[in-house]
Amino acid sequence: MFNFYETILNKPEYYKQLSVGESLITIYNCPLENRFADIWTNLHYILYVTEGKKVWNTSHGSYELKKGDCVFVRKGGCIVEQFFDTPFCLFVFFISDDFICETLQSKSIPIAKVIDQHFDPLFPIHTNQPLEAFFHSMSSYFSMNKNPDSSLLELKFRELILTIADDTNNKTILSYFCSLLHQPQSVTLQQIMEDNFCYNLSLEAFAKLCNRSLSAFKRDFQKTFDTSPGKWLLERRLQHAHHLLNHLNKTVSEAAFESGFENTSHFSRAFKLRYGKSPLSVKQILLS
Numbered sequence: 001m002f003n004f005y006e007t008i009l010n011k012p013e014y015y016k017q018l019s020v021g022e023s024l025i026t027i028y029n030c031p032l033e034n035r036f037a038d039i040w041t042n043l044h045y046i047l048y049v050t051e052g053k054k055v056w057n058t059s060h061g062s063y064e065l066k067k068g069d070c071v072f073v074r075k076g077g078c079i080v081e082q083f084f085d086t087p088f089c090l091f092v093f094f095i096s097d098d099f100i101c102e103t104l105q106s107k108s109i110p111i112a113k114v115i116d117q118h119f120d121p122l123f124p125i126h127t128n129q130p131l132e133a134f135f136h137s138m139s140s141y142f143s144m145n146k147n148p149d150s151s152l153l154e155l156k157f158r159e160l161i162l163t164i165a166d167d168t169n170n171k172t173i174l175s176y177f178c179s180l181l182h183q184p185q186s187v188t189l190q191q192i193m194e195d196n197f198c199y200n201l202s203l204e205a206f207a208k209l210c211n212r213s214l215s216a217f218k219r220d221f222q223k224t225f226d227t228s229p230g231k232w233l234l235e236r237r238l239q240h241a242h243h244l245l246n247h248l249n250k251t252v253s254e255a256a257f258e259s260g261f262e263n264t265s266h267f268s269r270a271f272k273l274r275y276g277k278s279p280l281s282v283k284q285i286l287l288s
Helices: 002-007 097-105 129-142 150-165 171-182 186-194 203-209 215-226 231-247 252-258 264-277 279-287
Strands: 016-021 024-027 036-041 044-051 053-058 061-066 070-073 078-081 089-094 123-124
Touching: 002 016, 002 024, 002 036, 002 089, 016 044, 016 150, 024 078, 024 129, 024 150, 036 053, 044 061, 061 078, 078 203, 089 129, 089 150, 123 171, 129 150, 150 171, 186 203, 186 231, 203 215, 203 231, 215 231, 231 264, 231 279, 252 264, 252 279, 264 279
Parallel strands: none
Antiparallel strands: 016 024, 024 089, 036 078, 044 070, 044 089, 053 061, 053 078, 070 123
16 A cells, blocks of 8 residues: 555655645646555545546445545545546645644634544535635645745645534534544544554554554554454454455455455465465355
8 A cells, every 4th residue: 555645745746735744735636547546644634626536445435526525534544446537636635633633722612522423434525615715725826836935824724624614514524523632542543443454554554543653552552452453453354354255245355455465365374274264165155
């Protein structure tokens, strides 16, 4: 999997971008090379599609995004499916937990605390007139010969968060923003692992997603799950693969890929060691 944020950040000559600290906005013209792209990022991002369509496949479902759609995508992994019949262009804003929280804490009317709930990896943003005006104003900066002052850019990033938070139609994202302000770190770690175990991410990537160093991540993980990250990931991925084979009629290669295994041979060895029979034999029993 490739880091969506770092890929854009490291190619300023290819992706026109404006940034303040970790926060970054770009007009992203996606190259049409492969049908599917495995991506992840340790920052949340907001997408506003200006042309074309794509499908964001997450651990909780698939979402088709087309012209005029605006969504909030939580940090983590996903598989993007692209289509070759039309170009695809979007605004993408990468924003950290800290920046969101700092901005929300400046609101004159605080966001009301909500009951804990589970959040999907992606949820829509209501596109109202102020939000459309914001995107229009940002597009003008990309046509300038020089970048705007960083203080102005920071205000624009805060304007985006506050505009979204000020719209009562954005109930889901408001609830999520509230959870960022109040949710214990242990709960956040658990949710990140449950949402992303099925992607082939390294322990270093999981540590980044949880805003921890690798050593702190391993220590906190042991406290939360009473086992090591490696053992937990293997068991969780095998359980998921077993479910895909038994209940969703996936092929062995599909089950391996959709459960986060690097290759089919590694998956088959681990599966047989865990369940006493190969994934292929499980498929044959189901088909007999």
